[in-house]
Amino acid sequence: MAYPFSLIVVLFLGLSAMIPWRCEAGMLPGPGGEAIRVPHDPTRIVSLAPSITEILFSLGAGHRLAGATDLCDFPSEASLLPKVGRFPGPDLERIVSLRPDLCIALKNVNPADLLDRLGTFGIPVYVVEPKDLSTTMETILELGRLLDAEARAQELVGGMSSRVERVKSRVAKVGSRPGVFLQIGVTPIVSVGSHTFIDELITLSGGRNLAQGPVPYPRFSREQVLALQPEVIIITSMTRGLVFERVRDEWREWESLPAVKNQRIFIVDSDLIDRPTARLAEGLEMLAGLIHPELF
Secondary structure (H helix, E strand, O other), X not given: OOOOHHHHHHHHHHHHHHOOOOOOEEEEEOOOOOXXXXXXOOOOEEEOOHHHHHHHHHOOOHHHEEEEXXXXXXXXXXXXXXXOOOOOOOOHHHHHHOOOOEEEEEOOOOOHHHHHHHHXXXXXXXXXXXXXXXXXXXXXXXXXXXXXXXXXXXXXXHHHHHXXXXXXXXXXXXXXXXXXXXXXXXXXXXXXXXXXXXXHHHHHOXXXXXXXXXXXOXXXXXXXXXXXXXXXXXXXXXXXXXXXXXXXXXXXXOOOOHHHHOOOEEEOOOHHHHOOOOOHHHHHHHHHHHHOOOOO
């Protein structure tokens, strides 16, 4: 039986007053920089992004999660969590019904009005903003401090740093950087511009991102891609299944492309290169191996 949202609100506010499920709190910066009261030891966390869910599990804090978005699927245990709706804009009613003592969100990704409305229910929202490899590591350390998992956070970040430096030292030996076209959208064709996670990974991997530019996720016609003459084509998408193989086969029809001539069209797991988690280091190693197989 579905209950109206107004009833859930009443029940939520009543329970907040009657049941001591909130922890003793401290003050931390909120979504807009304002001070918010955050539990010292949150035990009912709702994650509003797949990357946040993954980081919490990697910190050994998966047991603290009371809910997550529909796209939170890694590790496999994340798929079993109660779902609060789509990412990046989950359902307020579902979140409130789980009685969280903390929500963790992504700045400029999760809708600001949703985060504001959560605050009106007395639900603290802790916001992180990973924008590249460096700030992803900072986010892991930040969440480690928040959840009393600093040692594990430092271990994760130390491992990431070592793997990134290993790739950078090998790539420093390359004489040329192949032109890379990385396709994240099928219809229309979409790639990645400058100042994105994937652009940084391509550059660190020893490639030239042929879609560099001010637009984060530019669209291309097939003719525009052919004119770029990519030496490496990498296809990735959140859409699973045969779409990968179909797109690869379509590019293979253009025998004049250097990537086709040299059999350098690859399909990769999008989760390794577009989720700001510890697995970005694995994604970097994978891309470097595809772009410079002679070094890896």
